[in-house]
Amino acid sequence: METSTLLSGQTGNAPVINSGVLLNHWQAHRRLTRRTIEAFPEVGLFSFTLGGMRTFAAMVKELIVIAGPGVKGAATNEWNALEDHQAQQGTKEELLKRWDDITEQVNFYWPQIDAARFQETVVAFGQYEAPLYETILYFIDNEIHHRGQGFVYLRALGIEPPAFWDRS
Amino acid sequence: METSTLLSGQTGNAPVINSGVLLNHWQAHRRLTRRTIEAFPEVGLFSFTLGGMRTFAAMVKELIVIAGPGVKGAATNEWNALEDHQAQQGTKEELLKRWDDITEQVNFYWPQIDAARFQETVVAFGQYEAPLYETILYFIDNEIHHRGQGFVYLRALGIEPPAFWDRS
Numbered sequence: 001m002e003t004s005t006l007l008s009g010q011t012g013n014a015p016v017i018n019s020g021v022l023l024n025h026w027q028a029h030r031r032l033t034r035r036t037i038e039a040f041p042e043v044g045l046f047s048f049t050l051g052g053m054r055t056f057a058a059m060v061k062e063l064i065v066i067a068g069p070g071v072k073g074a075a076t077n078e079w080n081a082l083e084d085h086q087a088q089q090g091t092k093e094e095l096l097k098r099w100d101d102i103t104e105q106v107n108f109y110w111p112q113i114d115a116a117r118f119q120e121t122v123v124a125f126g127q128y129e130a131p132l133y134e135t136i137l138y139f140i141d142n143e144i145h146h147r148g149q150g151f152v153y154l155r156a157l158g159i160e161p162p163a164f165w166d167r168s
Numbered sequence: 169m170e171t172s173t174l175l176s177g178q179t180g181n182a183p184v185i186n187s188g189v190l191l192n193h194w195q196a197h198r199r200l201t202r203r204t205i206e207a208f209p210e211v212g213l214f215s216f217t218l219g220g221m222r223t224f225a226a227m228v229k230e231l232i233v234i235a236g237p238g239v240k241g242a243a244t245n246e247w248n249a250l251e252d253h254q255a256q257q258g259t260k261e262e263l264l265k266r267w268d269d270i271t272e273q274v275n276f277y278w279p280q281i282d283a284a285r286f287q288e289t290v291v292a293f294g295q296y297e298a299p300l301y302e303t304i305l306y307f308i309d310n311e312i313h314h315r316g317q318g319f320v321y322l323r324a325l326g327i328e329p330p331a332f333w334d335r336s
Contacts (some may be wrong), residue, residue, distance in 0.1 A: 012188030014283035016301050020180030025305060050218065051323025079298050115182035137193060137331075144309050145332060148316030155219025163314060165306075 019118065022133075024109045026140050027103065028167035033063065033147050034099055035162040036154070042092050044157050056153050059146040060095055068102040070139050073124060074132055075112040082125045187286065191278045195271065196335035201231065201315050202267055203330040204322070210260050212325050224321050227314040228263060236270040238307050241292060242300055243280035250293045314323050 017025075037045070037060055046057045065083040073079040074124065118133045151161040185193075205213070205228055214225045233251040241247040286301045296303065319329040 012186065012191075012279070014187040014281075014286060015183045016187050016190050016286045017185040017305075018180065019182040021186050021301070023180075025302075029309075051321055051325075053320065053323050063270050111180070113182075118182060118184045124326055133189070134193075136331050137185075141197075141312050142332070144312040145316040145319075148313040149320050151313075152221065152317050152320040155217075164310070 002134055019110070019113065019115070022136065023106070026136075027106065028098075029068075029140060029143055029147075030103055030106070032162060032164070032167055033060070033143055033150075034096065034103075035098065036147050036150050037092065037096060039154055039159055039162060040092065040150075041157070041159075044153070045092050045095070046089065048157060050153060050156060053149070056146075056150040057090070057095060059150065061097070063143050063146065064098050064102055066139055066142065069107045070124065070135070073105045073107040073122070074117070074136060075109040077122065079123065079125050081127075169228060187278070187281065187283070190304065191274070194304075195274065197308060197311055197315075198235075198267075198271055198274070200332070200335055201228070201311055201318075202264065202271075204315050204318050205260065205264060205267065207322055207327055207330060208318075209325070209327075212321070213260050213263070214257065216321055216325060218321060220323060221317070224314075224318040225258070225260075227318065228267070228313065231311050231314065232266050232270055234307055236273045238292065238303075239274045239277040241290070242285070242304060243277040247291065247293050249295075252281065253254060318333065 037056070040048075040056060044056075046055055049055055061167045069080055069083065113132075118131075118136075120132055121129060122128045122132045122135055126139075130138070151164075154161045177306060205224070208216075212224075214223055217223055237248055237251065281300075286299075286304075288300055289297060290300045290303055291297045292303045296306075298306070319332075322329045
């Protein structure tokens with residue numbers, strides 16, 4: 001069954017998610033990710049891994065360097081190369097502080113994204129070419145993906161993760 | 169900074185994602201999840217766990233009983249209680265077959281979702297009350313979340329997961 005033929009009618013064009021809803025959806029996920037960071041013990045956050053993967057702190061740093069410069073790029077079309085996020089160390093408190101700064105940055109730049117721009121093709125970080133809405137969905141999906149991995153780390157550390165459904 | 173005040177203007181109402189885009193987005197994720205199931209060895213799929221969590225097969229069964237009856241409920245407003253998905257056993261081949269059936273079911277019911285209905289409040293599976301668009305985003309987010317956990321299982325089994333960015 002070809003999706004393209006199914007969606008040629010009015011149904012495929014039905015508006016589902018607008019800019020305000022998408023921002024709220026992202027920030028709701030960001031609140032859950034923040035609680036996931038908080039749930040980690042300081043040492044485990046920066047040292048625990050499974051299967052040869054990165055620490056959760058390294059994943060969170062990736063989310064930070066994507067979200068902040070990403071939303072700025074979305075609004076201004078000024079894209080820098082993706083900042084290195086592997087080598088840094090730090091503390092849980094510093095990480096949460098950076099997380100909160102990015103939350104403000106997302107709220108600051110989001111309303112500056114021109115309405116028509118969501119459908120335009122952008123080259124995020126100078127290398128990822130896609131419509132802007134797809135780029136932003138990718139940012140959010142990548143966060144959900146890595147947070148899910150953080151949940152496994154927490155369980156393996158004997159810690160109950162925050163409730164997935166709670167986005168308050 | 170209050171999000172509500174930021175988004176009172178035109179920007180908050182900018183259409184970002186329509187019905188056809190959201191279907192394609194979901195099915196793209198479903199293709200990646202299918203490849204994740206395929207990457208598991210038969211035994212590991214039904215027996216490997218970390219941190220006292222469920223097997224990846226049990227998570228996939230949850231995704232199946234959500235997506236199929238979920239898209240039917242979205243289109244018809246006929247919601248059954250969420251089917252039990254814990255106790256079942258089976259084979260990888262059967263699981264992939266069920267996955268593919270649900271893919272067809274999503275394509276079948278999606279165009280039957282009335283345009284206005286995406287903004288209506290539904291009570292999914294008789295118990296989860298939310299606007300339909302939020303319910304559908306939850307289905308997708310839950311899939312990304314558990315697939316991310318499946319990636320950790322694969323890594324712990326010494327298997328390279330499929331590329332997260334590849335949705336072909």
